[in-house]
Amino acid sequence: LNHKKSYRLCQALDILQPQRHKRFKHPRKLPENRVITGAGQLWQMDIKYGYVAGRDRHFFVLSIIDVFTRVIVGYHRGSSCEAKHACQTLGRAMEQHCAPDSARPVIRTDNGPQFVSH
Numbered sequence: 001l002n003h004k005k006s007y008r009l010c011q012a013l014d015i016l017q018p019q020r021h022k023r024f025k026h027p028r029k030l031p032e033n034r035v036i037t038g039a040g041q042l043w044q045m046d047i048k049y050g051y052v053a054g055r056d057r058h059f060f061v062l063s064i065i066d067v068f069t070r071v072i073v074g075y076h077r078g079s080s081c082e083a084k085h086a087c088q089t090l091g092r093a094m095e096q097h098c099a100p101d102s103a104r105p106v107i108r109t110d111n112g113p114q115f116v117s118h
Contacts, residue, residue: 031108040097042067043105045090047081047112062086062114064093066105073097086114 010016036042044067049060060081064074074093076085090107098104109115 034106036068039066039069039071040102040105043073043093043107045086045107045109045115047086047114049081062089064090066097067108081114083114 007016034042043064045062045064047060047062049058051058057079060076060078062076062081062085063072065072073096074089076089078085094104
C-alpha cells in the first residue's frame with residue numbers, strides 16, 4: 001500500500017486532517033521603487049557561483065554594486081560564501097566608500113540564504 005493509495009482511501013473515508021500552512025513570523029517585504037539621485041544611496045548585493053573545471057568543485061562571487069554609478073564597491077570570492085562573508089564584505093565596502101558622518105546606503109538583496117536569518 002503506497003502513500004498515494006492510502007491518501008485516496010483516507011479521502012474516500014473522509015478522515016483526512018486539513019492541510020497545515022506555514023506561517024512566517026516576519027513576512028518578507030517587497031522592495032520600494034526608490035528615486036536615486038546620486039551615488040552611495042542604494043547598493044545591491046548578489047551571489048553568483050560557477051564550476052571549476054578539472055578541480056571538481058564550485059566557486060562563489062559575492063558582489064556589491066552601487067545602483068547609480070554601476071560600480072562594484074565590494075566583492076568576495078572563494079570556495080564558500082556564508083553569512084559571515086557577506087557581513088565582512090559589506091563592512092569593508094562601508095569603510096572604504098562611506099564617510100563616517102554621511103548617510104548609509106540602502107542595501108537591497110535577493111533574499112538568498114546568506115542574506116536571510118531565522
